[in-house]
Structures are given as C-alpha cells and as structure tokens.
Amino acid sequence: MNDSKVTKEDKIYTVIANIPTGCVASYGQVAVMAGLVNNARLVGRLLKLMPKDSTIPWHRVINSQGKISFAEGTAQYIRQYQLLLAEGIVFKNGKVNMRLYQWQ
Template sequence: MTADIDKETLIYTIIANIPAGKVASYGQVATLAGYPQNSRLVGRLLKVMPNDSVIPWHRVVNSQGKISFPEGSDKYQQQRQKLLLEGVLFKKDKVNMREYRWE
C-alpha cells in the first residue's frame, strides 16, 4: 500500500466519522488526518468519490461554513438539504461553525 492510499483512506475515514448534525471544514479534516496543508486534497478526494458512497461528504464545508458548490447548483441544493435534514441550520448562506463544527 502506498503512502497516498493510506492518506486517502485516512481522510475518508475521518469524513465517515463526522456525526450527523455536525460539519467539518476541508482544513479541519486535513489537519485531523495529519496533513494540515492539504485541504485541497480533501476537496479533490470528495470530488472523485463514487456517487454510491455512504461517506457523508455533505458534512464537509469550507472554513467560513459555506458550501463550496456554486450557489443554486444541484449539488449545492443537495448538500444544503442533507444538512438541513440533519438539523444543521444556515444563516444566509453559512453554517455557524461555532455551533455546528465537529470537535
């Protein structure tokens, strides 16, 4: 197994452990995986994740608490709806990271 595969597995495992009703930022996931300068890698891994994956990708937002998909896009609406169904509330277009951030 290569180091890259280990890194990917670790990142996916961390995302899989974000509980319902909580969110984590890309940078937070990268830091928890031991790669604090790799938030873009987290985004790339989420982008290539299979559509049938059970990993809760929707619980990862940017550091400002915003959904990274273009506002109004299908993916933006899907992520927002999944978070709302878990009780994560938005103020305008942001999640309150103090309240909903996974610790």
C-alpha cells in the first residue's frame, strides 16, 4: 500500500485494531502510535463515528487517567465497562491501573 494514500483515519483504526485483549490505550497514545502527535481529540471523534457493526476493539481506548470517557451510568459507559471486565481488566474506584493494563 502506498503510504501517501493511507489516511489519518486508517492509521488510527489500525492502531486500535492492534490493541491486545486485556490491554487498554489512551486516546493520546493511539494518536502518537498512529504518527499523529497531538491528535487525541481526532481519535475520540473517529471512535464516535465508528459504525456500530465494526469489529475494531473501540472499548480498549480510555482516557489517560484510566477512566472511561462516557458519562458514568450511561448505556455506553456500562457497555464499555462490561467489555473491559470480560477481558480481565480490573477497575478500582472507577479507574483502570494504567501501569498494569496499558498497552506497551
């Protein structure tokens, strides 16, 4: 694939698709790994626009404090929380220990 035809979106989705089961990455980390420093907000926007039937593990992207970015108690928050729990990710006081679970 010619690198000039790879879009920012493709780069971001490729990084997210590669986050291993049982690991998380922050929005900023995904941006940096995609070669798009200072584009954490773009990562968030793309996740919002992702098709509902996508198989990309969107749920593994959380904020840099180890928190789910959806408002606590919303359907989206609960869904992401349950998906992460199912992968063995532990929450303490609503946060993931990034030292333990952040993808390296």
